[in-house]
Amino acid sequence: MSIDLNSDVRRDGVVSTTMRRLLAAEEWIRTHKARMHQVDADLYGGKMPPIFAMADVFIMSTAMTRGHSTSQDYCLYRTQSVPANGQYGDLGTYFPVTGTFTVSVLGFTQNICGKVDWTLDGVSVGGTGVGQDWYSAATTYNVVKTFSLTVSSIGYHILRFTVNGKNAGSSNYYIPLTAIWITPASY
Numbered sequence: 001m002s003i004d005l006n007s008d009v010r011r012d013g014v015v016s017t018t019m020r021r022l023l024a025a026e027e028w029i030r031t032h033k034a035r036m037h038q039v040d041a042d043l044y045g046g047k048m049p050p051i052f053a054m055a056d057v058f059i060m061s062t063a064m065t066r067g068h069s070t071s072q073d074y075c076l077y078r079t080q081s082v083p084a085n086g087q088y089g090d091l092g093t094y095f096p097v098t099g100t101f102t103v104s105v106l107g108f109t110q111n112i113c114g115k116v117d118w119t120l121d122g123v124s125v126g127g128t129g130v131g132q133d134w135y136s137a138a139t140t141y142n143v144v145k146t147f148s149l150t151v152s153s154i155g156y157h158i159l160r161f162t163v164n165g166k167n168a169g170s171s172n173y174y175i176p177l178t179a180i181w182i183t184p185a186s187y
Contacts (some may be wrong), residue, residue, distance in 0.1 A: 050184075051093055056108075056176040058089035058161075071141040072108055074178055080163075083114065083173040088162040095157055100185040101149045103129070103159070107177040109136035109143050111130035114166040114173035118147060122156050125149050134175055148185065150179065159166065 001104035055078040056066070063081040080087055103118070103125075113136075118129035136143075151157060157184075163173050 022066060022127065051182040052179065053091060054179050058091055061088045069141065072178055073106060073142050077107060078177045079174050079176040079177045083163070085163055085165060085173055088160050091159045092156060093159065094155065095151045096154060098151050098154060101151060101182050102145045102146055102185050104144050104181050105147050105177060106142065106144050106179045107134060108139060108141045109134050110139045110172050110174070110176070111137055111170060112172040114163045114169055115160040116175055117164045119160045119162070120149060120151070131164070133167055135170040137169065
């Protein structure tokens, strides 16, 4: 969100000190973001540094529930409050380099889990990123599912998972995720 000093965000006709600080911080982030990512890429030999994010960072199309299990790495996971086919989650991230990346998703499988399709900016990632099945007859913790991702332009991209059906043995569409990390396919 961009705030303009000429907008109606004023207190008694004067922009507050707090607002000025927020505006200055926003401007610094906007002008330095690309440069910071380039420095990161330079530190990693021209390759993008790994990205790690907890499932909390996904922007979801539905309400989410945070669950806790000491059997799961990090002792937590996120899943839909009321699961349904077609729900999705978005992860926005900046790619300072192009190339092929490995995406690893940590979650757990269960007899109430669905399948997901992964897209980057609305385009299917293909391969094992399509129809990724989170079903299993018994609960299995710390499952890591991976797929390959090709990024063809430097910049901000949206990685999305969409619930797309379920295994015939599954009774629901839950997708219990803990974390996601993206690494260059080769260093």
